Amino acid sequence: MKITNVMIAGGGTLGSQIAWQTAFNGFKVIVYDAFDEGLKRSKNFHNQFASLFLKERGAGQSEIEETFDRLSYTTNLTNAVNDVDLIIEAVPENFEIKKGFYTKLASVAPVKTIFTTNSSTLLPSDFAALTGRPDKFLALHFANNIWDANVGEVMGHEGTDPKIFDRVVKFASEIGMVPIPIYKEQNGYILNSLLVPFLDAAGDLLVNDVATPESIDKCWSISMGRTTIGPCAIMDIIGMRTIYQISMLWAEKTNSEAHLKRAQYIKENFIDKGKFGVESGEGFYKYPNPIYQEPDFLK
Ligand code: NAD
Numbered sequence: 121m122k123i124t125n126v127m128i129a130g131g132g133t134l135g136s137q138i139a140w141q142t143a144f145n146g147f148k149v150i151v152y153d154a155f156d157e158g159l160k161r162s163k164n165f166h167n168q169f170a171s172l173f174l175k176e177r178g179a180g181q182s183e184i185e186e187t188f189d190r191l192s193y194t195t196n197l198t199n200a201v202n203d204v205d206l207i208i209e210a211v212p213e214n215f216e217i218k219k220g221f222y223t224k225l226a227s228v229a230p231v232k233t234i235f236t237t238n239s240s241t242l243l244p245s246d247f248a249a250l251t252g253r254p255d256k257f258l259a260l261h262f263a264n265n266i267w268d269a270n271v272g273e274v275m276g277h278e279g280t281d282p283k284i285f286d287r288v289v290k291f292a293s294e295i296g297m298v299p300i301p302i303y304k305e306q307n308g309y310i311l312n313s314l315l316v317p318f319l320d321a322a323g324d325l326l327v328n329d330v331a332t333p334e335s336i337d338k339c340w341s342i343s344m345g346r347t348t349i350g351p352c353a354i355m356d357i358i359g360m361r362t363i364y365q366i367s368m369l370w371a372e373k374t375n376s377e378a379h380l381k382r383a384q385y386i387k388e389n390f391i392d393k394g395k396f397g398v399e400s401g402e403g404f405y406k407y408p409n410p411i412y413q414e415p416d417f418l419k
Contacts, residue, residue, distance in 0.1 A: 122205065127206075129221065130158070131152075137169070140169045143188075150200050151192070170187070205232065209222075234287070254277070257276075276305075356403035
């Protein structure tokens with residue numbers, strides 16, 4: 121199965137990273153966004169990534185020029201899907217938006233085209249029936265900052281053709297990801313299946329006044345060989361709005377008191393005070409020089 125032309129749907133935070141990484145690794149990429157504003161943002165991202173790759177990632181000027189030559193942008197879905205081999209969908213994490221997108225896409229995409237979703241919390245089986253090609257539909261999930269956090273979690277639904285699954289695993293390698301095959305549908309793939317309960321456990325310790333954020337992070341970091349930061353520092357990086365949204369989502373889904381208590385804690389102590397984590401300069405810690413990076417923190 122040849123993959124030459126790739127379409128990225130949604131030129132936002134993740135879509136722009138995936139488009140850049142895919143074009144940089146030799147594929148022809150078209151970025152499709154429903155809005156001109158979305159494409160403008162994507163082009164801005166690509167200029168930033170070009171500087172980053174030149175300054176910090178050892179890319180040469182000619183590689184950057186070739187990457188731009190392989191990139192194009194459109195708001196016209198019918199033109200975008202013309203002769204496309206693979207689509208990576210990164211439209212907003214909203215069921216109705218994704219549903220509308222797949223319904224429209226199914227009516228214009230060539231039969232050969234493989235569809236993948238980068239959805240973080242929804243499952244391929246939520247949309248498979250709308251794609252008109254359930255056998256060629258699966259998830260290819262990236263982590264933010266995809267060139268450093270370069271995992272590509274590949275997860276099908278029950279009707280995904282194993283040959284298509286294997287081809288997407290190979291594609292993930294071809295664009296510089298470490299492919300992580302997942303053999304059964306799982307909310308949160310592997311990464312978030314591990315990370316979310318870990319962060320929830322830290323949240324419970326805080327909500328129940330068991331220990332301070334610093335003690336929790338110190339205990340974890342020291343015990344893990346001083347090679348990793350602690351859960352409160354991780355929450356700052358993810359951002360308090362996302363932590364809150366995830367807690368609220370699960371509080372509503374499962375009617376869970378513990379999720380609700382953690383969500384309220386984050387809202388009252390951080391969001392209501394304008395402390396959104398690293399992005400706003402303060403969360404559990406103050407940035408850009410958080411104390412957990414100081415040599416004495418773990419002494
Ligand atoms: P974003 O809001 O930054 O970008 C979404 C883009 O989609 C915008 O440019 C918007 O104009 C465009 N869009 C809106 N409606 C559209 C439509 N109907 N058709 C085409 N384009 C449309 O979102 P994001 O953070 O890049 O997230 C996109 C997807 O990636 C989500 O499913 C999310 O779960 C997933 N994801 C995000 C992250 C992250 O850290 N941001 C990490 C992993 C996965």
